[in-house]
Amino acid sequence: MARDIGVNSLGFAKPPSETRVVVAMSGGVDSSVVAAELAVEGYDVIGVTLQLYDHGAALAKKGACCAGRDIHDARRVAETLGFPHYVLDYENTFRDAVIEEFADSYLGGATPVPCIRCNERVKFRDLLETARDLDADCMATGHYIQRRQGEARAELHMAADPARDQSYFLFSTTQEQLDYLRFPLGHLASKAETRALAAKHGLGVADKPDSQDICFVPNGDYAAVIEKLRPGAADPGEIVDMEGRVLGQHRGVIHYTIGQRRGLGIGGLSDPLYVVRLDADNKRVVVGPKEALSTRLVPVREINWLGDAPFDSAAEWPVRVRIRSTKQPSEAIIRPTGPTSAEVELLTPEDGVSPGQACVFYAPEGSRVMGGGWIWRGY
Known part of the structure; x- marks a missing residue:
């Protein structure tokens, strides 16, 4: 009679040693802990890191996700724990699918969220297909979100730690992707637990600072990146009220966001004004009272x-x-x-x-x- 081995921690009815899992490794503490925990449990782990841009280029910054230092850190974790690790050059894909749209959206007066597009168009599409090509049973990431098996299908749930929850950035995960993905950190109560696990496994990244959300924007200066990608993007124009009356001049629509109050350069008015709309086509920043927001x-x-x-x-x-x-x-x-x-x-x-x-x-x-x-x- 066949022995009932039960379901392993990733939800498969076979031993961990017979379960291949590709771990998306950014080089940070979160994905490193995922890889370490799974390797110690006995899973057939393969680490994959995406090089998303040339770490020596002007857009990159020290400590940014998937830059040169992070690739080195991911490789070192794999060597420490004895599982294979691959680096894939996705520079062109990342530029075409994420950075270019970020620039165009900003020029159009929108407030883009490139991290979501990166998950949607690179990590959970191309990298996931790579995992399938490697005959992996699933792909695991270090995101703070939970995958639970519901009555009808796999469900996506917020992380146990509200301060770390990344569900906002993962809403575009499709059902097919969710069936294949695993998020081993989503149940942890705090980031301190993750760092403690890293220390337990002797990982050099245990105290490594978290990377910034937008990895290719140095010092949070979106406008500088847009000007580099789209020369002439910061053309000046008019600041107008909601009736179209000119109140002043601005130094480029890309320097403003909806809801902004400070730095408008239109002092002397009796009531405070806020940016309520960006009219990129006419190079106008439209302002109005707070209630208009x-x-x-x-x-x-x-x-x-x-x-x-x-x-x-x-x-x-x-x-x-x-x-x-x-x-x-x-x-x-x-x-x-x-x-x-x-x-x-x-x-x-x-x-x-x-x-x-x-x-x-x-x-x-x-x-x-x-x-x-x-x-x-x-x-």
Whole structure:
């Protein structure tokens, strides 16, 4: 009679030694701990690191994800634990799929989130296909998010630690990808636990600082990167009020964001004014009172839906939504306008909703991520 071996920690009914897992290794502490834990458990681990840009180029910075130092750190972890490690050159793919769109979106007056596009178009598409080519049973990453097996299918849930939750950046994970992916750190209560595991395994990255969200933007200076990628992008123009009256001059639309108050250079007015719209076509920055920033209805497109029933099978979906990574989800109603588009009604209006941001959907109660989409007009 065959021995019942049960299900291993990655959800497969076979021993870890017969389960091949590709670990996406950025060189940071999170993915290094994932690789170390799985290797110690006896899994057939293969580490893969993507070189996303030339670490010596002007766009890169020390400590940035997938730059030269990080590749070295990932390789050292693999050598320490004795599993194979490969570095793949994805520089052209990353530039075409992420950096170029980032520049174009910014020029168009949007506020892009390139980390989501990187997960969607590089890590969870091309790298995942590489994992399949290597005959891996699954691919594991160091993201702080949870994959749970629901009654109908695998579900995406927020991380146990709200301070580390990365669900906002992973909303575009498709069901097919979710079936293949694993997120071993999502259940941890704090980053301190991750660092303690790194120290336990003797990893040199145990105290390594976290990388910045946007890896290719030195010192957070988006405008400098855009000007380098698109010479002439910082052409000056007019600052106007909501009736079109000229109040001053600006030094380039790319230097402004929706909701900005400081640095407008239009002092002397009785009431404070905020950036309420960026008219990139006419090189205008539109300003208005704070109440003009309040938004209740948000059009969303390119929706990725992770619910059990088809997205447009209901007239509306009561959910909670998050339109910024730093805010907690708030109550809303989604009204589908097509298979991948909708109007989202925020039950509590929010300020500063901007095109290019993500609108991420959560179940009315609990931690389940229901998907999300892209805000394409926030005014």
